[in-house]
Amino acid sequence: MPNYIEGGVTRMSVLRPSKWKIAPQITLVVILVFLGCWAGSWIGRLVIIRSDRGHMLALSNQLLKRAEKVFNEADLVLSRTNGSEHPFCSEEEVDYLRNMLFETKYLKDIGRVKDGAFHCSAVYGPAKAPSPLAKPDLETDDGILVYANTPLAISSATAPIIGNKNANVVLDPTAFDALNDPIYSFGIMFNPSGNQNPLGIFGTLNLGLQLExxxxxxxxxGDIVFRNVCNARSCVTLHAKVRDLEDSAFPIEASIIGLGGALGGAVGVIMLLLQQKRLSIGARLTEALDRQSLTVEYQPIIDIQSNEPRSAEALVRWIDNGEAISPDIFIPVAEEEGLIGRVTLYVIDRVFADMGPFLQKDRRFRINVNISASDLIDPEFVPTLANRLKRANIQTEQLGLEITERSTANAAAAVDAIHLLRSRGHRIYIDDFGTGYSSLAYLGELNVDGIKMDKSFTQTVGTGSVTVSIVPQIIEMARVLGLSIIVEGIETAMQRDYFAGLKTEIGGQGWFYGRPVNAMAMQKLIQASSI
Structure with missing residues (x-):
């Protein structure tokens, strides 16, 4: 770690000048301080607004990419639904719709419509009687029907819906929640081809059919800075109030004003802050890795039957200048800019530094870390990992590896890498199972040790949702394939009791058992449970 040396100030004695010489100097200093502070205040506000545009561009591009994924997934499912070979709304077709829905990431339901009425869906099943469809907010020239915020047939909730021919899909209203930034407001619009105007369906800005x-x-x-970006299918508008930007950057502005007494120095500080502010998330992340300023917290994984902690997950955290940056923001950036390998090894090194002595004493305990697709295909990853384990005197079995479902999209590369890692003794889990690429048929092909069921399934327990009926099927599927099971997002006793009642060995992870904590608190929790 770098050393920081605090410089001292030497006080020098000087001859006392005459009053007539010192007065103009004092006056000049006062004037310069006043002008410097005034200039610093004015320039500071301008810098804050202009330098924030880089962040707005990065965030708007992330929102646009997410919108394209949402609409592409809707197109694919609509096409597959309209191509169904099963009898319309038969039991076989409803099962077909449910299997499709299980593989999606941004959809909440898949419906079948005919003659202007709703007949069945993956979640609702067959309707008792056909329900007339509402009037769409937009009908494109090529026959796509788009509803901005429509009440659902199975609940009082509302959600965006896209329809085509005899099918429609309900889009997940929370599809963009992970990209929320409290300083910004955004709107996501469906952008039809031709001369038709877009329709706002997500966010808080520009909802409904646009006038142009x-x-x-x-x-x-006026008081709003904005950025608008579009592609062939979607548009994003991003707004921020100048006052909110100033408030969020108040320490920067105060520093500029404080250093404004010397105008040259103030200009230098402004340029420095401007450069720092304009750094992309990727550049800031590189700097954070160089400074070793990322931290790791640990969340226990508890055996639901015995209530004993058997392992924990290592979760990377990043606080930059007082701002907590979500992994949902910086991990995709790290993947896109080739930094994810550094992040993975950083977390592993931090785990060994934090938990090494504890793991050496308790050889049964395991820490799970997340790895990415690029780690799987990196030929240096496995030997590098082996060297680190040897230096830390940690057994291979004590380091579990969690792979997101999107990392397994390239099946051939994933299978080979997983086989090699398992042959070394690592336990491999598919993380957030049920939200990505891992279909039931190809899960066995991956030859992993277990799955971590996504918290979206856990949250349906006790709600009466049809989705909860899928949970026993997932558990049984995992049992047949010989996979261990970890359930994410357990927050209530009702949820714990539900999974305990399945009479299957299950690991539980969530706030009910404990929030993520630092290494010392994690070790105390484990030691307390063993008394």
Whole structure:
């Protein structure tokens, strides 16, 4: 770690000048301090607004990429649904719809419609009687029906819906929640081809059918700074209030004003802050890795039957200048910019530094870390990992590896890498199971040790949702394939009791058992449970 040396200030004695010489100097200093502070205040506000545009561009591009994924997934499912070879709304077709829904990431339901009425869906099943469809907010020239915020047939909730021919899909209203930033407001619009205007369906801005095409670019309108971006299928508008930007950057502005007494120095500080502010998330993450300023917290994984902690998951955390940056933001950036390998090894090194002595004493305990697709295909990853384990005197079996479902999209590369890691003794889990690529048929092909069932399934327990009926099927499927099971997102005793009642060996993870904590608190929790 770098050493920081605090410099001292030497006080020098000087001859006392005459009053007539010192007065102009004092006056000049006062004037310069006043002008410097005034200039610093004015320039500071301007810098904050302009330098934030880089962050707005990065966030708007992330939102646009997410929108494209949502609409592409809707197109694919609509096409497959309309191509169904099963009898319309038969039991076989409802099962077909449910299997499709299970493989999606951004959809909440798949419905079948005919003659202007709803007949059945994956979640609702066959309707008792056909329900007339509401009037769409937008009908495109090529026959796509889009509903901005429509009440659902199976609940009082509302959600965006896209339909085509004899099928429609309910989009997940929370599809963009992971990208929320409290300083910004955004709107996501479905952008039809031709001369038709877009329809706002996500976020809080520009909801409903727009009166004109969205004008792309960045600018300022009164107290609002904005950025608009579009592609062939979607548009994103991003707004921030100038006052909110100033409030969020108040320490920066105060520093500029404080250093404004010397105008040259103040300009230098402004340029430095401007450069720092304009750094992309990737550059900031590189700097954080260089400074070793990322931290790791640990969340226990508890055996539901015995209530004993058997393992824990290592979760990386990043606080930059007082701002907590979510892994949902910086991990995708790390993957895109080739930094994810550094992040993975950083977390592993931090785990060994935090928990090494404890793991050496308790050889039964395991820490799970997340790895990515690029780690799987990196030929240096396995030998590098082996060297680190040897230096830390940690057994291979004590380091579990969790792989997100998107990392297994390239099946051939994933299978080979998983086989090699398992041959070394690592336990391999598919993380967030049920939200990505791992279909039931190809899960056995991956030859992993277990699955971590996504918290979205856990949250349906006790709600009466049809989705909860899928949970026993997942558990039984895992049992047949000989996979161990960890259930994520357990937050209530009702949820714990439900999974305990399945009479299957299950690991539980969630706030009911404990929030993520630092290494010392994690060790105390484990030691207390063994008394």
């Amino acid at each position: 095409k969205l004008s792309e670019g960045a600018g300022r309108d």
